[in-house]
Amino acid sequence: METSLLAAASVAAIASVAAPCSRPVSLRSDVARAAVRCRSAATKNVQGSVLLTLDDELLSSAEVIQWESGKSINAIAAAQGIRIRRRCRPRYPSEGVGADRAVPGSILEQIVWDKEVEVSQRKAKAPLRKVEDSAARAPPPRDFAAALHAASQHNDGLPALIAEVKKASPTRGLLREEFNPVEIAHTYEKNGAACLSILTDEKHFLGSFENLETVRNSGVNCPLLCKDFIIDIWQIYYARSKGADAVLLIAAVLPDLDIKYMLRVCRSLGMTALVEVHDLRELDRVLKIDGVQLIGINNRSLGTFEVDTANTNMLLEKRGDIIRKKKITVVSESGLFTPDDVAYVQNAGVSAVLVGESLLTQEDPGQAIAGLFGKELLH
Numbered sequence: 383m384e385t386s387l388l389a390a391a392s393v394a395a396i397a398s399v400a401a402p403c404s405r406p407v408s409l410r411s412d413v414a415r416a417a418v419r420c421r422s423a424a425t426k427n428v429q430g431s432v433l434l435t436l437d438d439e440l441l442s443s444a445e446v447i448q449w450e451s452g453k454s455i456n457a458i459a460a461a462q463g464i465r466i467r468r469r470c471r472p473r474y475p476s477e478g479v480g481a482d483r484a485v486p487g488s489i490l491e492q493i494v495w496d497k498e499v500e501v502s503q504r505k506a507k508a509p510l511r512k513v514e515d516s517a518a519r520a521p522p523p524r525d526f527a528a529a530l531h532a533a534s535q536h537n538d539g540l541p542a543l544i545a546e547v548k549k550a551s552p553t554r555g556l557l558r559e560e561f562n563p564v565e566i567a568h569t570y571e572k573n574g575a576a577c578l579s580i581l582t583d584e585k586h587f588l589g590s591f592e593n594l595e596t597v598r599n600s601g602v603n604c605p606l607l608c609k610d611f612i613i614d615i616w617q618i619y620y621a622r623s624k625g626a627d628a629v630l631l632i633a634a635v636l637p638d639l640d641i642k643y644m645l646r647v648c649r650s651l652g653m654t655a656l657v658e659v660h661d662l663r664e665l666d667r668v669l670k671i672d673g674v675q676l677i678g679i680n681n682r683s684l685g686t687f688e689v690d691t692a693n694t695n696m697l698l699e700k701r702g703d704i705i706r707k708k709k710i711t712v713v714s715e716s717g718l719f720t721p722d723d724v725a726y727v728q729n730a731g732v733s734a735v736l737v738g739e740s741l742l743t744q745e746d747p748g749q750a751i752a753g754l755f756g757k758e759l760l761h
């Protein structure tokens with residue numbers, strides 16, 4: 383696995399990461415119980431703020447029992463094939479205290495551990511109630527899924543483009559020396575991008591919420607995906623308050639119950655969730671969750687960084703029928719560089735592509751879009 387300067391620097395930082403934060407697991411159980419009790423009314427969480435009005439049961443009784451089973455969240459996640467261990471969640475005796483917990487098993491686990499510390503610090507400065515109020519005052523969200531659908535219908539037969547604003551990444555290090563997110567965003571939109579993906583993770587991607595907010599306020603019209611590693615609903619409200627129209631929910635990180643819960647939070651805010659999978663087990667988990675509109679198939683393994691567009695083809699060969707039956711829109715993500723790459727994933731059945739590196743590493747990202755598709759996109 384190629385390690386970048388960013389990854390090396392982060393490994394050094396992980397050693398000093400703060401002790402697990404103190405968010406009690408019981409909070410989740412309390413919310414779960416409250417959600418079950420108040421199925422058709424506004425639900426208040428233990429901080430007393432309104433989470434969302436439930437139009438149907440948020441959690442089945444079986445799921446509440448699961449939370450209250452005394453099993454650790456990591457044990458529940460591991461049973462779903464999730465290899466990312468959560469550090470900030472209290473450890474149960476059964477999980478042991480071995481030194482193995484000090485070293486991340488993958489860059490994704492490292493990102494999640496860093497994210498837990500970051501979110502904990504942000505929440506200390508801006509509690510959920512405050513961020514909910516900010517989100518409520520933000521201009522209404524744009525329809526991310528509708529923008530993709532419209533573009534895929536009028537892109538002269540080509541898939542819709544989600545163009546990514548990303549300065550650096552763990553695999554490639556610094557992608558673009560001269561990085562002006564607003565300039566890149568406008569160039570993308572002018573050259574046919576249907577939506578934009580704005581990296582907001584600072585530590586591993588040199589992104590920021592300031593970038594998201596300035597792009598939103600700069601007159602860009604297309605919907606914006608806050609590209610971050612969501613582990614807590616607080617982040618969804620915060621992204622909305624900064625102008626995001628969509629967020630990414632990564633199945634390799636989030637257990638089913640988190641995804642289900644976060645989908646409802648997104649719906650309550652009028653936002654779209656792009657639910658990302660990499661393998662068949664994750665796809666099958668997500669296909670069992672009601673309310674999923676968009677599935678992103680990441681061609682990059684977030685564990686090994688290997689990138690293979692055949693991943694999109696393989697998963698759609700196996701599950702394309704059920705996806706079409708459920709009218710789910712599929713986005714192929716990562717490792718797309720040429721018109722042949724785009725044609726390959728489109729023939730597999732996707733109607734949108736998410737592209738970063740191949741656009742950002744070229745002098746003119748706008749011309750790079752025409753190069754990627756083999757012709758200019760209609761816009």
Ligand SMILES: O=C(O)c1ccccc1NCC(=O)[C@H](O)[C@H](O)COP(=O)(O)O
Pocket residue numbers: 489490546548551552553554680682684715716717718736737738739740
């Ligand atoms: O891009 C990385 O190195 C990376 C490493 C670990 C987790 C996520 C990572 N990237 C996020 C993405 O999924 C990509 O930014 C996005 O799909 C665009 O991919 P690309 O066109 O290859 O830049």
